[in-house]
Amino acid sequence: AGGMVKYTQYSHGSFLGFIAAWANWIAIVSVIPVEAVASVQYMSSWPWEWAKWTSSLVKTGTLTLPGLGIASVLLLIYFLLNYWTVSLFSKANSLITIFKIVIPGLTIGSLLFAGFHSGNFTSGEGIAPNGWASVLTAVATSGIVFAFNGFQSPINMAGEAKNPGRSIPLAVVGSILIATVIYILLQVAFIGAVDPSMVVHGWSHLNFNSPFADLAIALSINWLVIV
Template identity: 25%
Template sequence: MTNTTPQTGGLQRRLGLPFAIAVCVGTVVGTGIMRAPGEIANLVPDPTIVMLLWLAGGIYVFLMCNVAAEISSMIPRSGGHYVPVREGLGDSMGLLVGWTFWIAFVAVNAAISLAAAEFLGTIVPWIAANVKVTALAIMLTITALNWVGVEEGRWIQIASTVLKVLLLLAVVGVALAMPPGDAASEVGKVVSVNAEPIGILTVLVGLQFIIAVYDGWYTTIYFAGEDKEPGRNIPRSLFQAAVIVTLIYLVVNWALIRALDFDALRVSTLPMAAVIEAAIGERGGVFVALLATLMALGTLNGCIMSTPRILYGLAEDGLFLKSALTVNRGGTPTIALAAGTLLAIPLIFSGSYVFVFRLMGALTLFGTCVYVLSYFALRYRFPELRRPFSARGHPVLPAFILLVNVALVAGYVIADPFSGLVMMGLIAICLPIGLHLGHQRRQVAAQ
């Protein structure tokens, strides 16, 4: 292993367990939970199966946390998925995974900024007429706050996460206080929707969708090199955040299914709005719009904080420009932060973030497979290395979650062959580049 101790460079160990939990929960619990319950119910028209799928998504996260807790606490460097992949499988795979997740984060930053602006636009007409300009202003504001330093980003993340969890629980309380089905009238005219027989493919597609809504569970690993006690805090934060998120998703969906007639839930694009409007009238729409905006902003802050850490990790290993290692007094990698924001700006105004986001779907799933595979490579290559947390159920549970991810990749590629071809093309590009850079580094080390 090229580096068995943390390579933090200019990054500062300022972060602790509260931030680690908040950044995972705050990144996962975003605008997806506002729309997903209705879309999943429409896709899988059986309330029992819907709840089981949300539970299965939580189990998936726990199995992934089992792997991530070992390898990210074992190599506590900032950089996320890239770090263990590069250590276990070499420069080529590390480069591919690093670039894939960086581009995906950039596209997500553009998409979330637009989502926040669109939700605000339902309240303020001027914003509705200037969504892209507002999205740019939102992204630049969050970037500027994080530019100041890690402390500012940390407190924004903790405060926004606590607030949106409390507001979500308030919505759940309102929904549970209603007579069953009482909010269905707010959806409009509801006709019984004929449900086709639920097949295995439908269930798998629903599970794919739900796993996407759980995405972001891993965000704390991007800050491993800045945690005060990474060996202790990374495993704890991953599992505690997984418990919180799974419980939130289960209770929100249960409350919505109870408050809305299931057919009404299936045709509702914003089921929470129907519940709140049934309770307090038209003002409920304003509340839900503000809640959705807060959801987006909390997720955006976590993503904007994570994005530069990938370039920082790549630069540490000579796979990106050394200027990405520039860190200001506040502990922020400023050049890497600016690079991600600058690339997101044209995506906001061109709308091409949708294309990039879809294209990255197969690649991020592939990157997740490689990430789990690096667990086995590190176990084989460095059995003597200290592991603050050892994955439970080795090798059965890690092998099982690897097979699950491979199946998800296969399903995605079958549904979207173009993304599969692009994935193979990027692998073909990264392999020779990674081999060349590794050869150069070995020559320099020998000299």
């Protein structure tokens, strides 16, 4: 149990184990606030008349005072979901896992069905006009590495595994591969679904506050905005 820290301690000593523990703790502590902020950010793009007030939750990419208030409430809800009994968490976690696979799948299918513009991959100076330096910067700083954080769970819970030699490698490698496939397909669907006229002058002019929700609104896929 706690392999993300213990392995480093065993292989490199207590000092580096201590550093690894702090780095891991900071990474895990940031997860719930990030999810709360992301939830409010997507709420701000709701297009319906009864939800017009949600547009005031985010201004220029930053949460306003009402937005911070709602994020704080969500923070408590997400915390309690993790804090309450193992039985509740395991049931909720299974439901959330299914939700996190089904919704991206529906998003990928809907965007591809709405229209796929293959020319977007080469128009507007291409999708990587600033070269690999910008790509690698995005991987490190734009939440891409963060999105793969779930591989830690099987390692940290390894002490509970009945057959760790088989189940842990499958869980770790499987989680990374499944996430990779989902994220690549989401990105391909997003790039292909954008109206070509919006990227004629380059991708830097594309300004979506909540990318997939805003794109769904532009394509009139209202049910996708809801989910």
